[in-house]
Amino acid sequence: MTATAIRTALLDKLRSKAAVKSNWTIQKSSQFGHTDVVRLLLVDSRLDPTVDDNYAILISCENGHAAVVQLLLADGRADPTAADNYTILISCENGHTDVVKLLLENGRADPAALDNSAIRLSSQNGHAEVVKLLLADGRADPTADDNWAIRKSSQNGYTDIVKLLLADGR
Numbered sequence: 001m002t003a004t005a006i007r008t009a010l011l012d013k014l015r016s017k018a019a020v021k022s023n024w025t026i027q028k029s030s031q032f033g034h035t036d037v038v039r040l041l042l043v044d045s046r047l048d049p050t051v052d053d054n055y056a057i058l059i060s061c062e063n064g065h066a067a068v069v070q071l072l073l074a075d076g077r078a079d080p081t082a083a084d085n086y087t088i089l090i091s092c093e094n095g096h097t098d099v100v101k102l103l104l105e106n107g108r109a110d111p112a113a114l115d116n117s118a119i120r121l122s123s124q125n126g127h128a129e130v131v132k133l134l135l136a137d138g139r140a141d142p143t144a145d146d147n148w149a150i151r152k153s154s155q156n157g158y159t160d161i162v163k164l165l166l167a168d169g170r
Contacts, residue, residue, distance in 0.1 A: 004036065023051040030056035030072070033065035042075050049075065054082035061087040061103070064096035073106050080106060085113035092118040092134070095127035104137045111137060116144035123149035123165065126158045135168050143170055 026047050029037040038056075041047045049056040049072055057078040060068040069087075072078040080087040080103055088109040091099040100118075103109040111118040111134055119140040122130040131149075134140040142149045142165050153161035 023048050023056075027052065027055050027059065030060040030065065030068050031063060033060070033063065033068055035065070035067040035071065038068050038071050042071060049078045050082075054079050058083060058086050058090070061096065061099050062090045062094065064091070064094060064099055066096070066098035066102060069099050069102050073102060080109040081113075085110050085118075089114065089117050089121065092127065092130050093121035093125060095122065095125060095130055097127070097129045097133065100130050100133050104133060111140040112144075116141045116149075120145060120148045120152070123158070123161050124152035124156065126153070126156060126161065128158070128160045128164065131161050131164050135164060141170065142168055 026038065026041045026049055029041060030049075042049065057069060057072045057080060060072065061080075073080065088100065088103050088111050091103060092111070100122075104111065119131065119134045119142050122134065123142075135142065150162060150165045153165065
């Protein structure tokens, strides 16, 4: 039996109780990056990806599942600004470049939320590609919190990020 056949059989079995336990099926499928399952679940009106403060998109961003994030954003019900813009913050903190790119392109998540935590965390953790995306987007302020981004990237030895921040000129 193929993986798709197994997923379809599982969905058929769960279909009658798809929304039981706070939409557990879509939450866990999103958490583990099961794109095909999430795609199938999103067409079922009984499933709500916004349950538990938009847990499905929050956890898929945290785990770097860009394909799942893309599906949830395209569906339109999931809110990337939930939980104080956790999606963009955790994606930047964890260096999930593909997810950050999707969120920035979508435009709803705010990279300047919580005193520009997105650029501060990505700089502190050495995620140069994420820092490039944030600087190019223009909404995040690399000088926030007394230049936290350059102070922490310098302290942690991330020369490439220090160069990016100095070249930005803000």
